[in-house]
Amino acid sequence: MKKYQHLLFDLDDTLLDFGAAEDLALHRLFEEQKIPLTEEVEEKYRQINSSLWTQFEHGEITRDEVITTRFAKLFAAYDQGVDGVLFDTKYRNYLAESKVFVKGAWEIVNELARQFDLYLVTNGVSVTQYKRLQVTGLAPFFKNVFVSEDTGYQKPMKGYFDYVFERIPNFRIEEALIIGDSFSADIVGGIQAGIDTCWFNQHGKAPVENYKPTYEIAELQQLAKILL
Numbered sequence: 001m002k003k004y005q006h007l008l009f010d011l012d013d014t015l016l017d018f019g020a021a022e023d024l025a026l027h028r029l030f031e032e033q034k035i036p037l038t039e040e041v042e043e044k045y046r047q048i049n050s051s052l053w054t055q056f057e058h059g060e061i062t063r064d065e066v067i068t069t070r071f072a073k074l075f076a077a078y079d080q081g082v083d084g085v086l087f088d089t090k091y092r093n094y095l096a097e098s099k100v101f102v103k104g105a106w107e108i109v110n111e112l113a114r115q116f117d118l119y120l121v122t123n124g125v126s127v128t129q130y131k132r133l134q135v136t137g138l139a140p141f142f143k144n145v146f147v148s149e150d151t152g153y154q155k156p157m158k159g160y161f162d163y164v165f166e167r168i169p170n171f172r173i174e175e176a177l178i179i180g181d182s183f184s185a186d187i188v189g190g191i192q193a194g195i196d197t198c199w200f201n202q203h204g205k206a207p208v209e210n211y212k213p214t215y216e217i218a219e220l221q222q223l224a225k226i227l228l
């Protein structure tokens with residue numbers, strides 16, 4: 001008898017390699033604009049972007065503020081004015097076209113989808129996330145996709161998880177497991193929402209104090225051992 005029925009997968013850096021996608025998209029964007037993309041600029045972009053998404057996770061700014069200001073902020077740091085909105089639209093188009101999987105992601109999802117109900121739980125921009133699911137061919141494995149933007153909440157908010165639970169047929173809290181790489185969003189969110197958690201800790205990061213995931217894995221293939 002299987003313990004779990006509903007598997008909730010994070011997308012970025014759990015199934016799709018976001019760093020690689022971001023890298024590719026940034027290079028294409030800067031190439032197109034004929035602006036040299038140095039390591040320093042790239043690092044600066046990552047800092048700005050990640051600090052904006054953290055503010056978003058804390059409910060301090062909106063998703064629109066994140067995506068419309070990140071490039072304007074980046075170039076302002078170099079005393080250049082650019083159309084941040086236009087830059088971002090182009091960037092997200094490139095991002096959505098990327099097909100770089102985390103190692104073993106396709107195989108494990110393909111295997112698990114035969115026996116479990118798979119759902120995607122992802123923070124991010126809806127149009128980008130849906131397009132990525134289409135181009136990577138992952139979409140058919142999932143019964144439903146919950147992008148934060150469509151829910152009015154985001155991980156780790158309890159409201160986000162409530163929204164998801166209400167939309168899973170025959171949902172039973174003890175039969176749900178969330179699998180994700182972000183301790184603050186996926187694991188803390190899952191624990192606070194009362195479900196079991198599997199931390200995909202590929203890079204050996206330290207956990208957040210006072211929280212303990214039900215499982216911790218370094219490779220996706222280890223899920224087979226836990227679940228099958």
Ligand SMILES: [Mg+2]
Pocket residue numbers: 010011012013014180181182
């Ligand atoms: Mg993630």
